[in-house]
Amino acid sequence: MDIKQYLDSTYLKTPEQAGLSDSENEKVARGFIQEAIDEKFKLIMIRPDRVSLASKMISDAKSKVLVGTVIGFPEGNYSLEQKLEEAKKAIEDGADELDFVCNYEAFKKGQIDFVKEEILQGSKLGISSHKTVKWIIEVAALNSQQIMHLSCLVKNVVISNFSEDHIPAVFVKSSTGFYKTENDLPNGATVPTIIMMLENASPLPVKAAGGVRTFEEAQEMIRLGVKRIGTSSAKAIANGEISKSDY
Numbered sequence: 001m002d003i004k005q006y007l008d009s010t011y012l013k014t015p016e017q018a019g020l021s022d023s024e025n026e027k028v029a030r031g032f033i034q035e036a037i038d039e040k041f042k043l044i045m046i047r048p049d050r051v052s053l054a055s056k057m058i059s060d061a062k063s064k065v066l067v068g069t070v071i072g073f074p075e076g077n078y079s080l081e082q083k084l085e086e087a088k089k090a091i092e093d094g095a096d097e098l099d100f101v102c103n104y105e106a107f108k109k110g111q112i113d114f115v116k117e118e119i120l121q122g123s124k125l126g127i128s129s130h131k132t133v134k135w136i137i138e139v140a141a142l143n144s145q146q147i148m149h150l151s152c153l154v155k156n157v158v159i160s161n162f163s164e165d166h167i168p169a170v171f172v173k174s175s176t177g178f179y180k181t182e183n184d185l186p187n188g189a190t191v192p193t194i195i196m197m198l199e200n201a202s203p204l205p206v207k208a209a210g211g212v213r214t215f216e217e218a219q220e221m222i223r224l225g226v227k228r229i230g231t232s233s234a235k236a237i238a239n240g241e242i243s244k245s246d247y
Helices: 022-039 048-060 080-093 104-108 112-128 144-161 164-169 191-201 215-224 234-238
Strands: 007-011 043-046 066-071 097-101 132-136 170-173 206-209 228-231
Touching: 007 022, 007 206, 007 234, 022 043, 022 048, 022 234, 043 048, 043 097, 048 066, 048 080, 066 080, 080 097, 080 112, 097 112, 104 112, 104 144, 112 132, 112 144, 112 164, 112 170, 144 164, 144 170, 144 191, 164 170, 191 206, 191 215, 215 228, 215 234, 228 234
Parallel strands: 007 043, 007 228, 043 066, 066 097, 097 132, 132 170, 170 206, 206 228
Antiparallel strands: none
C-alpha cells in the first residue's frame, strides 16, 4: 500500500488564521505545493485563489499531483449560485477536485429540499466537467443521527441522478478542520464517525479529514475503508512521524 496515494496534502489557512503576512502565507502555500510535488502525494488541497498557482507549479514540474480546492468554505452557507460560480472559476483555473462545504445549518433546520438541490447541482457541475466532487458534512456540527442522515442524503441524491460509473467521483467528506468545538472536542474524523459515514454513504467513497495526524491513524482509516485522507501533516504521516498540526 502506497499511503501517499491516499493523502490530500492540505493548506487552507488565511494569513490571519496563520498569523502571517500575505507574502509569508503565500510562501507557506508554495511550500506545501512543492512538497506535494516532491513527495508525490495524491493531491494538494489549496484555497480557490491559489488553484492557478498550484496548477502551474505542477505542470511546470511535469507532476501527476492533482489540484483540489474548497467551495463555500468553511461555513458552507454560501448561496447555491455563489458556490457554483466559485466552482466554475476553480475549474477554469485548473482544479481537478472540488470539495464543497454542504450547507449543514440548512440541513439541521430541516431545509432538506434546499440541501438536495445543492448536492445535485454541485455534483452535476463536477461530473459534467470530469472532476471529482466531495461533500463536506462537518461532522462536529452534527449529532450521530444527523451524520447518518446527511451521509445517506448525499448518497441518495447521487444514486438517483447519476449513473453507476459516476459513483466513485462523488465523496462524502467528514470535516473542514476549521469548525470550533467546545472543550477541545474533536472537530474532524474519529473512528466512530467514519464508521457511521461509511455505513450510510456506501457505495459512495468517504474522505476522512481533520484530526488524522499519525501513520497509524491513517492506516486505521484506510483499513476501515476510506479512500482519501485530508491532512496538513501529509509528510509527517508518510514518514511515520507524529504531527503537532491542528488540522
